[in-house]
Amino acid sequence: MKKILALVLALVMVFACAAIASAEELITVGFAQNGHESDWRVANTQNYNDVLTADNGFDLTLIDCENDNAKQIEAVRNFIQQEVDYILIAPETNVGWDVVLQEAQDAGIPVIIVDRQVDADPSMYTAFIGTNSYDEGVTAANWLDEYMGQKGIEEAKILVIEGSNGASAQIGRTEGFNSVADTKDNWTILASQDGNFTQAEGQEVMESFLKNPDYAGFNVLVCQNDNEAYGAMDAMDAAGVTYGVDGDVIIISYDATKEGLTRTLDGRITCDVECNPLQAEAVMALIKQIEAEEDFELVTYVEDKAFVAPGIESALATTMTDEVLAGRAY
Numbered sequence: 669m670k671k672i673l674a675l676v677l678a679l680v681m682v683f684a685c686a687a688i689a690s691a692e693e694l695i696t697v698g699f700a701q702n703g704h705e706s707d708w709r710v711a712n713t714q715n716y717n718d719v720l721t722a723d724n725g726f727d728l729t730l731i732d733c734e735n736d737n738a739k740q741i742e743a744v745r746n747f748i749q750q751e752v753d754y755i756l757i758a759p760e761t762n763v764g765w766d767v768v769l770q771e772a773q774d775a776g777i778p779v780i781i782v783d784r785q786v787d788a789d790p791s792m793y794t795a796f797i798g799t800n801s802y803d804e805g806v807t808a809a810n811w812l813d814e815y816m817g818q819k820g821i822e823e824a825k826i827l828v829i830e831g832s833n834g835a836s837a838q839i840g841r842t843e844g845f846n847s848v849a850d851t852k853d854n855w856t857i858l859a860s861q862d863g864n865f866t867q868a869e870g871q872e873v874m875e876s877f878l879k880n881p882d883y884a885g886f887n888v889l890v891c892q893n894d895n896e897a898y899g900a901m902d903a904m905d906a907a908g909v910t911y912g913v914d915g916d917v918i919i920i921s922y923d924a925t926k927e928g929l930t931r932t933l934d935g936r937i938t939c940d941v942e943c944n945p946l947q948a949e950a951v952m953a954l955i956k957q958i959e960a961e962e963d964f965e966l967v968t969y970v971e972d973k974a975f976v977a978p979g980i981e982s983a984l985a986t987t988m989t990d991e992v993l994a995g996r997a998y
């Protein structure tokens with residue numbers, strides 16, 4: 669009996685040691701996620717939870733920082749204290765990062781900036797993986813130019829609901845779009861206001877636009893993400909303003925989430941420029957390269973496309989079909 673007990677005990681010890689050893693081998697990653705402001709962000713968080721798993725060799729701690737830079741900095745400081753192997757930051761706004769990036773560097777912890785960019789010297793962090801917001805803005809504007817030519821629309825009177833002011837996604841999309849708009853004598857940006865990347869604020873901003881007689885006659889609405897576009901549509905529905913391929917207002921949106929593409933397929937959104945939330949695979953590949961001491965890219969942009977409502981031919985965008993929608997998982 670004693671021998672059996674000793675054997676059982678020995679086996680328990682072996683399994684316990686193996687479990688501890690394998691937990692120790694996992695790469696620990698602390699992620700200061702921006703928040704949960706949009707469907708896009710929810711899909712982005714899900715992607716990290718799906719990819720940086722124990723099965724793939726990771727122990728991920730993801731903190732939802734509620735769109736607050738200060739909370740993100742606090743989360744990063746906690747990760748430094750916990751001595752995680754890697755820190756990921758999806759910054760709410762692009763400024764204010766130098767001090768905490770220096771602290772991470774002093775602690776010898778690689779920092780990967782994801783999704784949005786920071787306004788800090790690239791030597792302060794290890795790499796950036798995300799989308800190219802400036803290019804997204806250029807694509808949106810070039811598509812509008814192409815569409816106006818096709819339809820013989822002589823003038824664009826544009827209203828813009830921007831994303832959170834100071835976010836690189838807002839800055840890039842605005843600068844990219846304006847770089848084309850500035851070259852067009854027949855385009856006027858009537859107003860541009862912060863909708864914080866949320867449906868509620870998109871609706872609020874649109875309601876205030878619709879009350880302003882100076883903006884009467886606008887024929888283009890640019891929403892810097894899909895959720896803002898949904899809010900703006902609710903406001904326009906309530907005011908009896910028609911939009912989309914059959915209406916008076918061309919809607920350009922960004923993100924191309926499943927719901928956004930559903931509304932593109934039914935013609936309510938005229939053009940939806942993708943911002944790809946599936947970035948965790950690229951982050952995983954990068955960390956594995958760093959672990960293997962291989963060379964890696966300092967800046968990686970994930971691929972983005974643009975989608976247009978059925979019936980619109982475009983050299984710059986994919987025409988929406990049921991098949992395209994069926995392939996959209998988020």
Ligand code: AHR
Pocket residue numbers: 705706707708709783784837865892893894922923943
């Ligand atoms: O930084 C990416 C942007 O942030 C997405 O366009 C938006 O939906 C999100 O909230």
